[in-house]
Amino acid sequence: MNKTLANFLSKPASIVAPLLLGSILEREVDGKLLRVKIVETEAYDQTDAASHSYKGKTPRTDIMFGEQGHLYVYFTYGMHYCCNVVTDVDGIGSAVLIRAVEPLEGTKYMQELRNHSGRDLTNGPAKLCQALAIDKQLNGHDLSTSPLKLIIQEPINPRKITQTKRIGISQAKDVPWRYYITGNEYVSRP
């Protein structure tokens, strides 16, 4: 694990989530390079009823309780994958869900992977996983290594970040741990 990245992610999810906005994900697949910018995140930790780690460590959530900087991929609703960046130190079940990204490079191949084009290419957690060919094979992947790298950028101006309640969940809806870049067209709809 890259030390700078590990250090950056060594804090609770609610702290890291807004700092991840504007950072870059680089994905290599089939010899092609895909680059996207993170524009929307949600924080989850073990004190949070909506979190997979809330009920303690299970085989499924093992990754969330592990070392920060790894990818936690889960399968949901019978047909979709979603990906999280594990944060906080080893032993704490804390992660940041990537909800939306903005395509920077390889857009055409993402459209092929999604078999879909247009604005709604990556504006949802399951959509971006499909666009980046992320599935459970990448569960536990170290984000400082290929074929999927997280590249931290300077944190964007907090004034350009909107913080709201989370969406698409049934528990702890009132916890305001959703963050997105204000006005970015790739953010999912509220």
Added chain:
DNA sequence: TGCCTGATGTTCT
């Protein structure tokens, strides 16, 4: 443009 619904697998009770 916006609500409603079906598809469908993994996990935990």
Added chain:
DNA sequence: GAACATCAGGCAC
């Protein structure tokens, strides 16, 4: 056996 951190397509307005 139910819940689920979802999406896409259909149909009404």
